[in-house]
Amino acid sequence: MREHSRRSRTYEYYVKLRYTETRVCRSAFMSLHGITRKKLQILMGKRILSPTGTPTQDRRGRTGNSKSIVGPPLDHVHEHIGNLVVIASHYSRAHSPHRRYLETGLTITELHANYVQWMETTYTGEGCVSPRFYRTVFTRDYNIVFRPPKTDLCNRCELLKSTIAHKETQEVNVDADIKTLEDHQKLAEEIQQLLSLAEKESRVAPPDSQLRTICIDLQQTLPCPRLHTGVAYYKRKMWIYNFCVYDLNKKKGNMYVWQEMTARRGSDEIGSCILKWLESELTDPGNQFKRLRIFCDNCAGQNKNSNIVVMALRLIHALTLDKVELVFMVPGHSFLPCDRAFGYIEKKIRKCRHIYSPTDYLRIIRKAVGEENNVNCHGED
Ligand SMILES: [Zn+2]
Structure with a gap:
């Protein structure tokens, strides 16, 4: 009597050609389908364990040994x-x-x-x-x-918000903090409204208006060269500075671009740029004004310092102007028209793969905010 075979299953390999199925050996089956022996083993031996030949459920992650961390x-x-x-x-x-x-x-x-x-x-x-x-x-x-x-974000808002959130979890009274936050946001809003009002006023102001309103801001420093090669990440770059004077009356921007080798970006340079702008404006006889209002952010090193105030005083003493108003926005809430122009520039820069020289930057800035945006760009070509 024949002994019972220890094999639990036998595999037969068939290849279908038109309507007839031909039985072939395993090697032929593998070479005809271009599959390896391992693949075949996975399909048959390791995964298909059910007698019907249907693949069993995936057991990954269901071994029961994994320690899930809870509590x-x-x-x-x-x-x-x-x-x-x-x-x-x-x-x-x-x-x-x-x-x-x-x-x-x-x-x-x-x-x-x-x-x-x-x-x-x-x-x-x-x-x-x-x-x-x-x-x-x-x-x-x-x-x-x-x-x-x-x-940039408002540090004060974020600090107050997180303080309130933290105190609430500790069940401490937060009324005072909420009041401080509201007062701060109200002030920020009021100054922003002042700017919107100035924008509206300057739009309807006659061309010979004695009051001229401008916004000034320095763009985030631009690294030169701007490369994406590995080595460039470890080298110090030269910074390019771009200062914008945006005239709300004329709806016209002026950008002053220089590199850190030429000058720094302190109050002296900011003052010089404002004077340069003023000089070019006042040389035109049909373009005279006596009062200047400047909207700017709170950067102490650039706008909010004694040098700028002294520059304004000098303009008054020299009888160039009668009155200069400096309006400082609340930090973190200063959305000036200059930012719009900077946004266009940054968008353009992001699209450029490599920027090799300051001249390249100048070209990009001119392209981003050129004549069509009514922006004049002054720089060292
Ligand atoms: Zn704030």
Whole structure:
């Protein structure tokens, strides 16, 4: 009597040619389909275990040995991430309302190291989760990115908001903080309205108006050359400065571009640019005015300092002007018309792969905010 075979199953290989199926050997089957023996083994031996030949369910992650972290360790991770000082962006809020930003240069690995230290002091003796688990929670449950927000934010608003949020969790009275935040935002709004009003007024002002309103701002420094090769990340770049004087009456911008080898970007240079603009305006006999109103941000090194005030006083003593008003926007809430022009420039720069020289920058700036935007660009060609 024939002994019972130990084989649990037998495989037969068929190749279909038109309507007839021809039985072939395994080697022929593999070479005809261009598959390897391993692939065949996976299909038959390892995965198809059911007698009917249907593939069994995927067992990945269902071995029952995995340790899922729940309870206090997970709560501690959430608490640590919740304590991070994150900021929302004013501009990108419309596109991604829930996205928050963290300081640039930070990484999740560094955050985990910080978490380990925090655990040692806050929950001494309790175990920490692995960097991998921390990363999973951070990326899965939060929408926080490590990059600078597109535009500068108001530190005061963010500080007050996080103070309120923190105090609320501690069940402390926050009325005073809410009042401070409201007052601050009200002031910011009032000054912004003042600017809108000035814009409206200058739009309807007659050409011989004695009051001229301008906005001034320095663009974020531009690195030169701008390259994307690895080595360029480790070298110091030369900075290019771009100062904008935007005339609200004429709806015309003037940009002054220079490099750090020529001059710095302090109050002297800002004053010189304003004087240069004033000189070019006042040389035109049909373009006379006696009062100047300047809207600017709070940068102490550039706009808000005694040098600028002295420059204004000198203009009055020299009888060039009768009155100079300096209007400082609330920090973090200064959305000046100059920013619009800078936005066009930055958009253009992002599209350029490489920028090699200051002349290239000048060309890009002229292209971005040229004649069609009514912007004059002055620079060292
Ligand atoms: Zn603010």
